[in-house]
Amino acid sequence: MNALSDLTLEELQRRLAEWGFKPSHAARLLRSFYAGAGQIAWAELKVPGGLRERLESEYEAGRVPVAARQIAADGTTKLLLKLADGKAVEAVMMPDHREDRVAGCISSQVGCAMGCDFCATAQSGFERNLTAGEMVEQFLHLRGEARADGRRRQTVVFMGMGEPMLNLENVLEAIRRMAGNGLGGLGGRQITVSTVGIVPGIDALAAARLGVNLAISLHAPDDATRARLLPAGRRFGVEEIMAAADRFQAANNDRPMSIQYCLLQGVNDSPAQARQLAALLENRRMHVNLLHFNPTGASLSGRRYEASSPEAAKTFIAELRSRRVVTHFRRPRGRDIDAACGQLRQRVQIS
Numbered sequence: 001m002n003a004l005s006d007l008t009l010e011e012l013q014r015r016l017a018e019w020g021f022k023p024s025h026a027a028r029l030l031r032s033f034y035a036g037a038g039q040i041a042w043a044e045l046k047v048p049g050g051l052r053e054r055l056e057s058e059y060e061a062g063r064v065p066v067a068a069r070q071i072a073a074d075g076t077t078k079l080l081l082k083l084a085d086g087k088a089v090e091a092v093m094m095p096d097h098r099e100d101r102v103a104g105c106i107s108s109q110v111g112c113a114m115g116c117d118f119c120a121t122a123q124s125g126f127e128r129n130l131t132a133g134e135m136v137e138q139f140l141h142l143r144g145e146a147r148a149d150g151r152r153r154q155t156v157v158f159m160g161m162g163e164p165m166l167n168l169e170n171v172l173e174a175i176r177r178m179a180g181n182g183l184g185g186l187g188g189r190q191i192t193v194s195t196v197g198i199v200p201g202i203d204a205l206a207a208a209r210l211g212v213n214l215a216i217s218l219h220a221p222d223d224a225t226r227a228r229l230l231p232a233g234r235r236f237g238v239e240e241i242m243a244a245a246d247r248f249q250a251a252n253n254d255r256p257m258s259i260q261y262c263l264l265q266g267v268n269d270s271p272a273q274a275r276q277l278a279a280l281l282e283n284r285r286m287h288v289n290l291l292h293f294n295p296t297g298a299s300l301s302g303r304r305y306e307a308s309s310p311e312a313a314k315t316f317i318a319e320l321r322s323r324r325v326v327t328h329f330r331r332p333r334g335r336d337i338d339a340a341c342g343q344l345r346q347r348v349q350i351s
């Protein structure tokens with residue numbers, strides 16, 4: 001059975017017309033569905049008799065139920081969502097320090113083919129792409145969690161399981177629904193797509209002109225370190241990625257962009273590497289988000305990565321800031337739960 005989250009407004013309008021109802025009901029229905037975080041307040045909707053029954057016989061309101069939920073002491077909530085084929089993905093809600101705001105992290109694929117050496121998701125390999133509807137349902141679940149927590153201002157980042165640029169068509173369609181007026185209503189500026197640096201994907205995202213933000217998961221300022229950490233680093237060099245990021249930024253009104261950099265002890269956290277990163281970002285309107293690494297045991301290559309020490313992180317930040325690079329160190333989130341992407345899924349068996 002299909003789900004309402006699978007439908008565009010035009011598709012639902014066509015369906016209603018085929019069933020003999022006015023297509024104009026479609027906008028009201030989808031607005032109610034998105035505003036209700038995946039539920040429809042039927043009692044408040046003025047729709048003709050028979051439409052509800054017809055819809056319910058052909059569509060499920062949602063078909064990606066929550067199979068497990070972890071709530072950390074800091075309010076970070078990780079959901080394990082069960083897909084119709086029995087596979088599972090994670091979505092995470094991270095409350096902001098501003099009390100009405102929340103950031104949601106959603107997955108774009110089941111597993112991931114990129115094989116980044118420090119990533120828990122990489123260890124399960126790639127299973128399949130998510131549909132646009134499955135991504136929309138993650139967004140709606142997170143919206144429901146945020147509302148229950150009294151938070152109404154939501155942002156979304158595609159930084160969960162998977163590389164969004166390798167499932168770009170579905171990601172673009174999911175964004176259109178999450179951002180669309182009368183649907184998710186988020187607006188492109190509230191949405192960020194994060195990539196390890198798939199250059200054709202960056203250009204295609206720019207060409208789609210959806211007004212979303214781009215984040216580059218760089219994790220190393222040089223090709224050699226990057227190639228060891230991320231297979232994508234062997235395919236696209238740092239300069240090539242930064243040139244694509246420049247093109248994206250130029251097509252996106254020069255809006256500032258973020259560089260994600262996970263600090264790993266003895267791998268990418270030396271003062272020299274900080275200086276190299278600062279040199280790379282000179283004359284670029286890009287800020288650095290330093291990420292705290294959540295250890296996940298032995299990596300794909302058998303290495304055991306550790307988070308940088310507080311002293312090394314402090315020095316790294318100081319090197320960047322002294323070169324006028326705007327730098328944020330994201331405080332570790334959800335440390336008392338399976339905080340790394342892919343960890344909850346590894347641990348919980350779905351029946």
Ligand code: SF4
Pocket residue numbers: 112113114115116119120121122160161162163196341
């Ligand atoms: S870090 Fe992202 S792109 Fe790399 S393996 Fe993990 S999920 Fe895939």
